[in-house]
Amino acid sequence: MPLPIQTDVDLRYSNTLGLAARASHLAVLREPAQLAVLAADPALARMPWHVLGGGSNLVLPEVVPGLTLKVEIAGRRVLGEDGQAVYVAAGGGEPWHDFVQWTLAQGWGGLENLSLIPGTVGAAPIQNIGAYGVEVKDVLFELSAYRLVDGERRVFGNAECAFGYRDSVFKQGEAGRWLIGEVVFRLPRSPVLRTGYGEIDAELAAAGLPHTPAGVAQAVINVRRRKLPDPALLGNAGSFFKNPLVPAATRDALLAEHPTLVSYPMPDGSHKLAAGWLIEEAGWKGRNLGPVGMYARQALVLVNHGGAARADVAALTAAVQASVAQRFGVSLEPEPVWW
Template identity: 40%
Template sequence: MHLQKDVSLLPYNTFGIDKKAKYFSIANNIHDVIEAIQFSKKNNIPLVVLGGGSNILLTKDLEALLLKIDIQGISLIKETSESVWIEVGAGVNWHSLVLYCIEKEWAGVENLSLIPGTVGASPMQNIGAYGIEIKEVFENLTAINRDTLSIEKFDWAQCEFGYRESVFKNKLKNKYIISSVCFKLNKNPVFNTNYGAIQDTLQSMQVEELSIKAISDAVIKIRQSKLPDPKQIGNAGSFFKNPTVETAKFEALKKEYPLIPGYPLQDGVKIPAAWLIEQAGWKGKRFGNIGVHQNQPLVLVNYGDGDGAEIKILSEKIQASVEEKFGILLSPEVNFL
């Protein structure tokens, strides 16, 4: 394990926040991960795990060892006439994996194109977009137990997937470090084009024959039109989760706000957080070097030299404002460090 001291984390977070880590190391394999765990225990210093840095907000310098997971590799481990099973290193870039699967004509992840971050974070967050969640293609994962240093496998049920949730964000938070993920993909695609603007975008692209590449291209086009490029403006994508409310609560809101959008679920109605934030008056608001994006109010941005603590305060003001107006408390999707 190659250890560095007092390292700027500016290149390692998409918000573009310049904070330091007391110690920094990159893990290229499981052995590096185990060494990092041992170092943190021996020196009584917290161990913070980093993937693509696209879902974190740095609010201070970290008196910790920040371990960037960079375990690579995509391996075909099983194949039938209908399906393939692949094992992917936790450090593989998520969108690179999607493009790899499209090239191989393996279906199942095309709707998740251009989601930032790494493969290791995908089951932790149960990432999802345009009608698909990672749990639909997930088979199992391998992780290192921080207490025992043993290498363990988790199947689908053990991960306890929920909306942008898994067991690793709840009762097993900071207990394991994911090293690889196994996915089951389809050779015979079932196209999912019913969500959002996919169908309209496919028509505008004049797609004559539907394919997983066409769906991926449409999703990329939609995401690029709605979400700012972190290389241009610092951000972490959607800052808040879309809240789910009871049906009775939604009906009451509908009477007061006839235009409120809602998507019925088994356990209630999901309301777009972006709509709530915009109605509360935050869209496009700028406060010095930080603000709310002018096109997508779900995205908080760093225009340059912004401070993570300021963005956290802004997010709390938005939460309070939306709760006061609608009686709904938004939950951050971004992790504060």
Template identity: 45%
Template sequence: MNHPVPEVQQNYDLSALNTLRLPAKAEAFARFSSASELLSLLTLAQRHNWPVRVLGGGSNVLLAADVHGLVLQSAMTSVRLLREDVTHRWLAVDAGMNWHQWVQGSTEFGHGLENLALIPGSVGASPIQNIGAYGVEVADCIDSVSGIQLSSRQWRTLSAAECRFAYRDSIFKHELAGDFIVTRVVFRLGKIFQPDLSYGPLASWATAQGDAICPQALIEQVCAIRKSKLPDPSQIPNAGSFFKNPLVSVYQAQQLREQYPALPVYQQADGRIKLAAGWLIEQAGWKGRWLGPVRMHDQQALVLTTNGAAAYADIEQLRNAVVDSVNEQFGVQLEPEPQPF
């Protein structure tokens, strides 16, 4: 059966499709609005011997150079109620849906995603690095992830357990890296609003609010906190938090706390200690400091920003300088979150 093939654009400029606004072009680019269109595009790529890459909101990628092959972007944005029981509802959300729009709309069905408001990107990208903020990870609400595996051309649905979610990690960064196109995510949302207020500023805000907390108020407060700390990518090119918060042993954390009593530490369920990468970067002298056309943001040292005229080499230079400085001062190895595309 022949499926319709969407328009494929050659030599397509990707600079507006990545939040760092790095200059790059795709050999070929197309958006798909259905599973049949996706299959047609994959057949076309096979015919041209094009590698296939998927771009979501472009907020967690580094465009290192022009991209050989076919770059795809989902234009599928439907939300469907699959089932419900006494306590939860299950919603299937297409990968092309804007993440923040989904968080805002999710409260019509249930709760659990409010703390993840205003994170840039798409629904399809959310499970890949298990996005998280203010005490919540998206894995807490994911029931399954569906899509097509490129190497086998098989449609697959992975349960949350099969996704092997961990801190900023999943199977999509390992065995299925570059080999899986997420087409939809099924979320399991609680019917009763039970806000996670473990993050200090949210707890303080909630105390001041008394009993008046509602889902929309929590979303608005999360947005206010993010806006006070993180620059808007449409105003200042950035990819959000550029480094993961490092995980170290209890022993290493104790040694560092003896030397740096103000070092923030967070006990993890697996016994390790999470350190605040932004604090380490600030102590190493990089907060607000330019290196060519890039710098670590003056409000939040964890965020790498550009002046709008940076290339991948500039990002690489600052990344290496920050990693080396923190390693030299603290003996801690920082790992970048955004991945080369």
């Protein structure tokens, strides 16, 4: 049976930045098998296709051409265990934070540091989302993806995903070719808590929270709610720029000139600079450019004060990049995907 195709669909409330955008055509997918039905339609097959999850990591144009596939594939299930870990799967359309909270309610740790990140389970591996010293790659076992051109299923193991810092094969060589229908996670029976990154240790102590996965999750939630705006109240896509990686020599030279520079050593000897610190020092914290600006409480977050379009975001992005490059000689790269 053909899937209903909607035309000229308002996407303002389907992207957390709240940008004015419309989809030329849109289909809602609730089962992976529906993809093959769409691919068999000659008229649809000639269109460009875009896959939309929670819209929390996107900068949309005013008109999205072709077919937008809204992924609403639900489901959570336990696959088994091997004595050291439990294997759980979630549909690509499951809200990420709800899934994390479900795993914690079952007594399984591993995802607690990734609490309150917006978006869907299926989008998480594409960006290799991360927070407070943990990334999706640390717990992802495998995923099932469906090729857009014909709906054929392929399983990608962790290594095949080619994870990097806010990166994966789905943003590189396989970009735009797959829809992620289900993700399997390997959650350790005895998780190692990571609390030394950012303010988590301090929040655990201040709030009297236990040193358990659930306690760490609540500490992360508390910190994020203080620092980050709720997209339902103020449009944003979370951290807008990646923390730049620089050689040790570059970091040392910057530190000599800027003693309060915030950076973190990486296993390969490089250093990750705090993009929020760079942006704040460049004078952009709380500063607006038209209807958009960098958030007053966290300079790393670009916010939409109302009525913004893609061009406004592009102008502010370029202005912030230019300021940071001029002052520090460091290039900033946006995190969100630009359609």
